[in-house]
Amino acid sequence: MNKPIKIQVSIFCEPCIICGSRPVIAQAKGKFIVRCGANPDHYQTPPGMVDIANWNKHNHRDPDISPTTRQLKQG
16 A cells, blocks of 8 residues: 555545645555645554544644634644
8 A cells, every 4th residue: 555545535634734635545554644635744544444533633723813823732
């Protein structure tokens, strides 16, 4: 599994908080991660099961932050 798998459009996923790209599923040492589709150096979930809830939690934008402001949540 060298190429990342695209997540179906019917599954809600927050876009990457840094670049706005849709996440993909990749494999790391026999386990799965959800990571940014454009840049693997952006946020990725811990290796294990496919955890879209964790991805959404860390890439959620607060409604009072303007779309041009990009802040990476620490967590």
